[in-house]
Amino acid sequence: MSFIADKQTLDDLSLLGKYNTNSVFSLFNQVNTRGGEKLLDVMFNHPLTDADAINSRSKAFRYFHDNVFTFPFDAALLTRAEAYLEEAGDSSLPVALWRTGRKRLMEILVKEDTYPLLQEGISNCITVLKSGARALQQLENEGRDKNTPWENWAGIIRSITRDERLKAVLEERAPAKRSLLQTARLHHLLTYVFQAHLKTLLELTYEIDVYITVAGIAREKGFSYALASPKEKNMLHAKGVKHPGLAKAVPNTLSFSGNSNVLFLTGANMAGKSTLMKATGIMLYLAHMGFPVAAEEVQFSVLDGLYSSVNVPDDLNKGYSHFYAEVLRVKKVAEEVAADKRLFIIFDELFKGTNVKDAYDATLAVTAAFNAFTACFFIISTHIFEVGEELKVKGNNIQFVFLPTVMEGSVPKYTYRLQPGITADRQGMIIIENEGILEML
Template identity: 30%
Template sequence: MQSQEILQQILAHLDLWDLGINNADIYYIEHYFKSEIVILDKNKSIARLKLLVNKSPYKHQMMTGVKQLAVFLSSVMQKLEQAFPYCPDNLKPTIKEIHSLVNESEARKLAEWGIAVNELSDYELLQLDHEIRFSFKESFYKALGILYKIEALFSLAKAIKVHKLVFPQFSTNNEFEVKDCWNPALENCTRNSFYFENNKNIILLTGPNMSGKSTFLRTVGLIACLAHTGMAIPAVSATLPFFDSVEICISIQDSLTEGYSHFYAELKKVKTMAEQLKNGHHCFMIFDELFKGTNLSDAARCTAVLANGILQHPDSYCIFSSHHTGLMAADPALQNQLQFSHVETLIEDGVPRFTYIFKPGISNIFLGYYFLQKEGIDKLMNVSGH
């Protein structure tokens, strides 16, 4: 909730938080800090210092580095000062820390002088360069790290505005409903709405291959993760419980180095989730066709065990895709305990048409063999249809 409040207040005055930091400026300043400019003995007479500076091949590099840093600090500090009256309370200590890091060093002069560095005498330049590269360097990188965080918040707020994202609401009564959500990674993405029915905490998602089940699950997973980081989400509105853990199991890979098969990698993920539930955590889980690494009846039996376990934790929610027929055969009692949904596929003149629309009910359409024939694999293998 704290992150939401910060982003909402930055959004209200978005232009003020554009600090104008660019990679080229940072690169040049870091190059200056890492330079091998010879530091002259400050105890020598001013005349000697002037003479050495004027003859030093490092003078131009020194002058340019100090000037670049001066312009950078002057610009950033001015913008922070303008934004501070509109700063979220949670962010004010961060801004004050930047001011302290700059104002408690010789860099304060840079922030005040800006491009007036050109007016420095050789002796003043030498002294300031020494202070900056040896005394202010650590403080600069601390301040830069804080500025990066502010820039990240600005980028998030800008993304919210550009992509028209909305902040979700967190329910206190386990309400879970999302309206008109979409996947921002897809152009012209079909928008879908879904909700968990009363006294139901598992949605079983069905549908044929290529119907859009995995894309829908990824979209829901993205929404859950963004919501729990305090970020806005790609939807018109959303209300969901605040979970202790969000577990997503999509496209789990095997591991050659660790000796994990695909099936065992899935088991490890499921075990993590089971431990979270046993410890009393409220979890949101997404599973995409679990246990593909074993035979259909064995996979259905494993899925039934998982479903029955989750049903014992009504404050935790789960969406998983599976083949309905096999699961109901493994445990017919689940028929009345799960919320069945599907991603719509229409068959028109024997040809499938994918609408990518999330709907209630069960899909009994299977298209694996259809696509095998469409690709001509049966002919390549010289096998007639069965």
């Protein structure tokens, strides 16, 4: 089963987007190779839903976090070698010799470049293999070729570079001028005999590129690694959660369980509610990828998916108002929750597109209803603090927290640190007055 996160959620949390410099993907997209970038994109688009698989990948990242390595390959060379290996190989040496000879003849007669390109492809592959052989030797000397994330890579490079059929060419100290027969033989070996092994080697090399790069970013930024548990444990404990895109983000601690599955969040404008919710959503998404997270410590039970409702747009083409778009969003989430899925839900200011009375009634009813689905976790923020007071009276197992505002004269200051309780802080008019808007008018 795939992890659920729809376009609205991905956009709300700015998770994807190679060309969006503020996306979480761009934060980690410092890989060396095109293949590494493609693999990174696959990982971001397909979070994991198996605790063992998550912890296994997380363990690999942690290994490279603790053991610093420099990526041992030329990225451009890997790309050219991969392009060369896409060429269909000849199933026998005589056929390879005949076809290679024809390319050589066409080079002589009409200056066709297919033979020089074939030679270049061979040279690129050989250079990659030589770099791999040196890296393997270092790993073996350090005892890192077994029982580490290098093990599969080491096994495949060993099987290729220590094959007697390639031994002589890999021991060359300088590029050799090869005869037609030698060229045909190498072309046959690389694009047919060893083609599958070489493609696997490249895939594992791109994986190592991702491991080294992501772990390096985590080390630089002080990220940690989440520990996944089976779904049945039904819990989330996250200490020191921060937004990964903020250099001076303030950490907060969050905890959910079946007995406390709703976090009811209040606070004034600019107090940090949206940032906190986005940080939590990003943390959960990365945790399900097995990636490092911007937190001190995270333990979580695997979920089926993540839904957010932060920036719900209206739809002019369908004639949907902002409020109706919000209603449809809540309906979508309700359908998923009612289908017995384990989800993490983020609602930032429910029903802000309607009048205060309707927003109060709807927020109260929806929050109370969602509270009954104990296999799902919710963060619900609102400016309507009276809803929280009413929910307290009803005695539901809801956590009430707020982000405080400290007034310094007429200037509001924000701590961005969660506190237990409900706040009635409202600084909207103060902000408007401080900006001098009324004086302008």
